[in-house]
Amino acid sequence: MSGSYLVQRLTGALITLLGVSIFVFLMVKALPGDPARVIAGVDATVEEVARIREELKLDQGLFQQFTTFLGDALTGNLGTSAKSGNPVAAEIAARLPATVQLAVLAIGVATFIGVLFGLFAALRPNSLVDYSLSAFTIGASSMPAFWLGLLLIIVFAVQFQVLPASGKDTWTSWILPTATLAAFSVALIARVTRAAMLEILRQDYIRTARAKGASERRVFIRHGLRNALLPVITVIGLQLGQLIGGAVLTEVVFSWPGIGRLLVEAIFARDFPVIQGVILVYAMMIVLLNLLVDLSYTLLDPRISY
Amino acid sequence: MIAENSPAIERFKANKASAISLVYLLVLTTMALLAPSITSGDPNQLDLGQVLEGFSGEHIFGTDHLGRDIATRILYGTRLSLLSGVGAVCFGLAIALPIGLFSGFVGGVTDTIVQRFVDALFAFPAFLMALALVAVLGAGLTNVIVAVGASTVPPMIRLVRSGVLSVKSEDYIENARSVGCSSSRIIIRHILPNTLGPIIVQATVYIGATIIAAAGLGFLGLGVQPPAAEWGAMLGEGRDYIFTAPHVLTVPGLFIFVTVLAFNYVGDGLRDALDPKTTKQ
């Protein structure tokens, strides 16, 4: 691979961010009526609307408006919530940790269980574990996250009453949201691990390792899994976006105090500054996580250089 | 496109799960289309004397919080859910087709730029994109189709482009070029007819995902508006009764799940049948 790998990824990340910013900026323009009124909210006074028009330079050209918007966003000024009157940045900051924690936990759990599951399936192809994996995979990809969440609530909170149905108060309230969010990724990661392991166990260097007299465990972990991790990491990277998108519904189902629920509430309240801010923050989060994945990739594979 | 009793059709038939799924989807679609003749019930008929009833002979899936018959609502909801899922894929394809055809055919810098943008959009979650669009467009069936459909555009462009690239270097394209056909003529008369079939088949793989996305919007209350019976909206409306009458949630969810499962099996089956190389061992 070329030395411009990281440069290429960084450009991609910038394009993503720029694209999302343009989209978010144009969002309010696409709405019928005066953008200043849209941003200020339905209950705003005439003075407030005038102040916003002044602040966002709405009487100037579109490009001028966009640079103002981008400049504000880059300096952390995401505007004022039309509903609460608080700075959007502060509202998001209050809710962001819950979302990040849940996402990171779910990715971690999904990776751990998925890799383990895939490893067992690869060890014994066409065994019961292997068959249940393929059933689980197609099942999980057909399962709407919100329905899975509701089912888990029905079973564990309603029937057996062992886990809370909502909130974020005790450690037990983390279990169901994490399981809901991780389920789909577990299946996918397991399937990729299995395929990658089976492919890698056929490689010549596995035979070399056996010819050295390395134990089967060593062959599997040190030579097999270590190499299988590369495609697995790629898939985790591709998964991140989907997982974070799915997190919106998971947060709503479990009344999780994250930015996903904030977004849905804002859509209902037609609170556009908050909608814009949350979407920008999501884009930022995804770009950052993807860069992190890319970075770990370059650490894991000596063939890739910066 | 596909000849009678071609190996592709044989392969599809041999895949039991796909064949069963196809039958299920055909039955489901037929029932949805014939809903008024199958049941005399009205999906929005209230009966406040019989709210949140369990399964019975009269109401095989029970009733919801307003006493409406869940089975009838499921039946009518099939129309909306299938329509939004299939409609979104069609919409996405309609947007992606010209872009993908052009980008793949022209190649070079244009193609690279388009691909970079597609890659960049790929990183942004489809469901968030759909949510943002609904925030602008507002709720309702058409808007859901547009919003979910637009979120499928990046993968669809990739799909169309790879279809174009696979035929671009074929001899008949070279011939058409050498006899002086214009680019637009080559695209419309030669490339499109030869790639459209496989592209449409591949696109079915996305129907499952668009049904889930549309139902997700419905669940949030941002999709098809009440009192319309849509599977996701039924789940959303039933949420408050999770502790007292869970069947108002399990039944519509089960239908979403099974239907999406069927679309995924059919999509996989079609893909494997058309391209044996990708078949799992």
Next chain:
Amino acid sequence: MVPTLSIKDLTVSFGKPGRELLAVNGVTYDVQPGETLGVVGESGSGKSVTLLAALGLLPSPPARISRGSVEFQGRDLARMDAKKVRQIRGKDVGFIFQEPLTSLNPVMTIGDQIAEAIVVHDQNIGWQKARARAVELMSLVGMPDPERLAKQYPHEFSGGMRQRIVIAIAIANNPKLLIADEPTTALDVTVQAQILDVIREAQEKTGAATILVSHDLGVIAQMASKIVVMYAGRVMEAGDAEDVLENPLHPYTAALIECAPTMESELKDIHPIPGQSPSLMEMPSGCPFHPRCRYRQDVCASRVPAYRAIGSDRHVACHFVEETAEGGRLVVPAAIDA
């Protein structure tokens, strides 16, 4: 003298019992301490499979040893616990493989890959000492600046260099037996001679018996003191290298020598053997070589020729070889040469 490796009537089959295919069928040969044995044959002749199966390197299932024995210094590997075989593999038996480009783990430094061969057989040595030993081994196989190169990854090396690394792994524990499976086939002609030299030196340093597997008679002729000729999973002929090359008894050996390009030969002088070697699925009846044999008779298609001794140190599997005072010769009613 106890042979280093003694293979007797080894039969390796693939697939389920009843419907199995024989990749190796009743192969017998042995190699003495310090000796170099060349195993020659076309691809698919079972020459590699014999050795991979003997040391438990074939995935099982589908492969299994269905008959025969493999004695390494008097101990039968075919009936030994897999764990015990593993303790011999890499310690007493070193392997060199055909594909240097893919035989090394891409995400492990080459120093560690060599050191690993030492560590897995000696729990007490520790990685630090093993790595130091790996550096010594690297200079032994002729790698410049081993200290620095040990920290690099396989993709940074050429095919010839990687093959040197594989050789270093193979001799890491001073093995009693070195098995080189087409060690130069994947390499440039210019590098081939160097690698053969490295193998020869490694063998001298360790005093190991060596089995060199190749389809290239030229390579075998350079290196081996004894030759085994294999075809379709069977041994056709075996004996002292000089004898076999100068006076081939089996028609297949003769044909093989005839079609081998030498320095002096021109393209028109090379006579490829007509036909193709049989697949496992469609093994001919009788002698497996008879469809391509220019001397074939009716009996060749109906009876498998016995693998028998001719003279003191020669074995051959052909109905028409007779023992004579000079060793042996082929006696056939009439050649059906085209």
